[in-house]
Amino acid sequence: MTTTDRVKVALVEDDRRMREAFRVLIDGSPGFACVAAYGSLEEALHVPAREAPDVVLLDIKLPGMWGSEGVDLVLKRFPGSTVLMLTAFEDETRIIESLCKGASGYILKDTPPARLLEYIREATSGGAPMSPEIARKVVTLFSTFALPQRLDCQMKPQETRLLALLADGYGYQGAAEEMGVSINTVRSHVRSIYEKLQVHSQSEAVTKALRAGLI
Amino acid sequence: MTTTDRVKVALVEDDRRMREAFRVLIDGSPGFACVAAYGSLEEALHVPAREAPDVVLLDIKLPGMWGSEGVDLVLKRFPGSTVLMLTAFEDETRIIESLCKGASGYILKDTPPARLLEYIREATSGGAPMSPEIARKVVTLFSTFALPQRLDCQMKPQETRLLALLADGYGYQGAAEEMGVSINTVRSHVRSIYEKLQVHSQSEAVTKALRAGLI
DNA sequence: GACCGGTTAGCATGTTCATGCGAGGCACCC
DNA sequence: GGGTGCCTCGCATGAACATGCTAACCGGTC
Numbered sequence: 001m002t003t004t005d006r007v008k009v010a011l012v013e014d015d016r017r018m019r020e021a022f023r024v025l026i027d028g029s030p031g032f033a034c035v036a037a038y039g040s041l042e043e044a045l046h047v048p049a050r051e052a053p054d055v056v057l058l059d060i061k062l063p064g065m066w067g068s069e070g071v072d073l074v075l076k077r078f079p080g081s082t083v084l085m086l087t088a089f090e091d092e093t094r095i096i097e098s099l100c101k102g103a104s105g106y107i108l109k110d111t112p113p114a115r116l117l118e119y120i121r122e123a124t125s126g127g128a129p130m131s132p133e134i135a136r137k138v139v140t141l142f143s144t145f146a147l148p149q150r151l152d153c154q155m156k157p158q159e160t161r162l163l164a165l166l167a168d169g170y171g172y173q174g175a176a177e178e179m180g181v182s183i184n185t186v187r188s189h190v191r192s193i194y195e196k197l198q199v200h201s202q203s204e205a206v207t208k209a210l211r212a213g214l215i
Numbered sequence: 216m217t218t219t220d221r222v223k224v225a226l227v228e229d230d231r232r233m234r235e236a237f238r239v240l241i242d243g244s245p246g247f248a249c250v251a252a253y254g255s256l257e258e259a260l261h262v263p264a265r266e267a268p269d270v271v272l273l274d275i276k277l278p279g280m281w282g283s284e285g286v287d288l289v290l291k292r293f294p295g296s297t298v299l300m301l302t303a304f305e306d307e308t309r310i311i312e313s314l315c316k317g318a319s320g321y322i323l324k325d326t327p328p329a330r331l332l333e334y335i336r337e338a339t340s341g342g343a344p345m346s347p348e349i350a351r352k353v354v355t356l357f358s359t360f361a362l363p364q365r366l367d368c369q370m371k372p373q374e375t376r377l378l379a380l381l382a383d384g385y386g387y388q389g390a391a392e393e394m395g396v397s398i399n400t401v402r403s404h405v406r407s408i409y410e411k412l413q414v415h416s417q418s419e420a421v422t423k424a425l426r427a428g429l430i
Numbered sequence: 431g432a433c434c435g436g437t438t439a440g441c442a443t444g445t446t447c448a449t450g451c452g453a454g455g456c457a458c459c460c
Numbered sequence: 461g462g463g464t465g466c467c468t469c470g471c472a473t474g475a476a477c478a479t480g481c482t483a484a485c486c487g488g489t490c
Contacts, residue, residue, distance in 0.1 A: 099357040105350075127347030128354040135320075135343035138353065142314040156436070169419030171476065184439050191479075192436095200478075201446090203417040204384030210425045371466070386446065399469050406449070407466095415448075416476090 007124055010053035011037040012044045013086070014062050018109070022057065022086075025113050032117060039063070041070040045077055052078040055120050058103070060087035060094050068094045071101035082123045090133060096141065105129040106138075155196065155214060162189050164215045167206045222339055225268035226252040227259045228301070229277050233324070237272065237301075240328050247332060254278070256285040260292055267293040270335050273318070275302035275309050283309040286316035297338045305348060311356065320344040321353075370411065370429060377404050379430045382421045 009026050011034060013019040019037050026034040035053050038044040042064050044056075056074055058067040065073075071083050084105040085098045095106055107119050108131040119129035130138065155163070158179070165175040172190070176183040190202075199205045209215050224241050226249060228234040234252050241249040250268050253259040257279050259271075271289055273282040280288075286298050299320040300313045310321055322334055323346040334344035345353065370378070373394070380390040387405070391398040405417075414420045424430050 096357070099354055102358055104354060122347055125347070126351055128345075128350035129347075130343075130350065132337055132340070132342030132344075135345065135350070136341055138357070139314055139319060139343040142311070142353075143317050158437075166418050167422040169414055169416050169422070171416070173476085181437085182439060184441085185437070187440095187478085188438075190477090194478085199384055201384050201386070201417075202477080203381050203421045206418045206421050207382040207384070207425065210422065373467070388446090396467085397469060399471085400467070402448085402470095403468075405447085409448080417447080 006031050006033040007055060007120060008033055008035045008053040009120060010035055010044065010047075010056045010081075012039075012041060012056065012062065012067060013037070013059040014039050025116070026120075029117050032120065041065045041067060041073070045070070045073055047077075049077060053081055055123050056081050056083045057086040057120075058083055060085060060089070060091070060098070066094075068097040068101070068103075071098055071103045075102045084120065084123050084129065090137060092137060092141070095134060095137060099138070106134045107131050108133065155193070159189050159193050159196075160214060162186060163193060163205065163209050166190075166202055167210065167215055221246055221248040222270060222335060223248055223250045223268040224335060225250055225259065225262075225271045225296075227254075227256060227271065227277065227282065228252070228274040229254050230274075240331070241335075244332050247335065256280045256282060256288070260285070260288060262292075264292060268296055270338050271296050271298045272301040272335075273298055275300060275304070275306070275313070281309075283312040283316070283318075286313055286318045290317045299335065299338055299344065305352060307352065307356070310349060310352060314353070321349045322346050323348065370408070374404050374408050374411075375429060377401060378408060378420065378424050381405075381417055382425065382430055 009032060011019060011022055011026075013022065016039070019039070023034045023037050026032045035051065036044070036047060040063055041058075056078065058071065058074065060067045067085060067087070071085075074083055075081065082105075083103045084107055085095075085103050086107050086109060087094075088109045090108065098106060105119065105123055105128050107116065107129060111119065111131060122129040161179065162175055165178055170178060172183050172186045176186045179186070190205075193205055194200060197205050197208045199208060224247060226234060226237055226241075228237065231254070234254065238249045238252050241247045250266065251259070251262060255277055256273075271293065273286065273289065275282045282300060282302070286300075289298055290296065297320075298318045299322055300309075300318050301322050301324060302309075303324045305323065313321060320334065320338055320343050322331065322344060326334065326346060337344045376394065377390055380393055385393060387398050387401045391401045394401070408420055409415060412420050412423045414423060
């Protein structure tokens, strides 16, 4: 079995013993290969892009830049890779930070080896493996955000879509193309949006819409 | 083994055959007991509270009130229970709705029986079981939807103030008067704001600023 | 059939914005 | 003194926007 048949895993973990333990586990498991192991994020980011791993196991707490801060950098360097946070503690802030920056999963270090490999496998096949404790935290976080009270300015589908496009910086012409209609139609819709929101400019409309959770 | 030793599962699913299949599966598995099965949410909510199940498997699409809409009602009626959405499709809106209303997990119906039971077990022990596809969706949502991601665009006081004025619908002239400067100064500030936020229009700037929590 | 809301479309006008360029005053610090 | 940041101000031009008016098409409803 060559390296290309196996899931290429990179490891970023500052504790040497822990690092070696994981490396041994991964390399010793059929179907997995630990292609790299670093003690810091800075080191890991200097790897040639062609050696991109399939999965990066990233510790949260690292000397220098923390793992949770650098997820986006890792993904920028290895665009095709999947990042899994592998950490000992469950700090809500770090969980959010990691996920917001593009991590695909969040696994606790005390996960049994077999389970860990299963998680890595799941990550490569489009899943988002999370230790149960973490999963529950994420879900709970969701419910604390609650449903933003959307005021009843009954926007029509087209209008909402247009509003979103404008918010994202599209001009009339661009939005028109995106929606497959003429620029005059866009004007019409903008008009009715303004009436409903009682505003007279894009910025104000976008502000109201965002604050009302319409988009 | 008495009922109390087993995980008490209630089922809300409109398709009769599907319902029976699940019931048989659950009742036929050691450690699990299907204590109730309903075809609609309205029926389920009429059950005496003392017969509260440990886990409620709730279909999204139901005649009458949809499962995703009624999660909070179920939890209100059975405060100690855990709700798992068990559904055939993965509609982003419904996922969000369900989780926001307190569901603990979200499982696709095509999950293998053994896996399903595992998920139910996981739910009772504080986890948040989700089918991989769903988990990934949730994680992705996190990074796009509800993130208080503040980018480090160190705005200067004047710029922040101006941004707020623009968001509130002021034009350049109005903002200038409000800030006690000339309209040209406003232009200058707008320029540097655009550079920092990497945008090219008011709407886009306002959107980014709002989403980043700058204003 | 008649009516209505939603969608589409067009045109015209004046206003505002985005962005190019340049520049003076002030505070702070090496 | 010279460098650096921040705030200020000016002008000009082409592009985009706000808003006025009008009107065809279509799926429902009364």
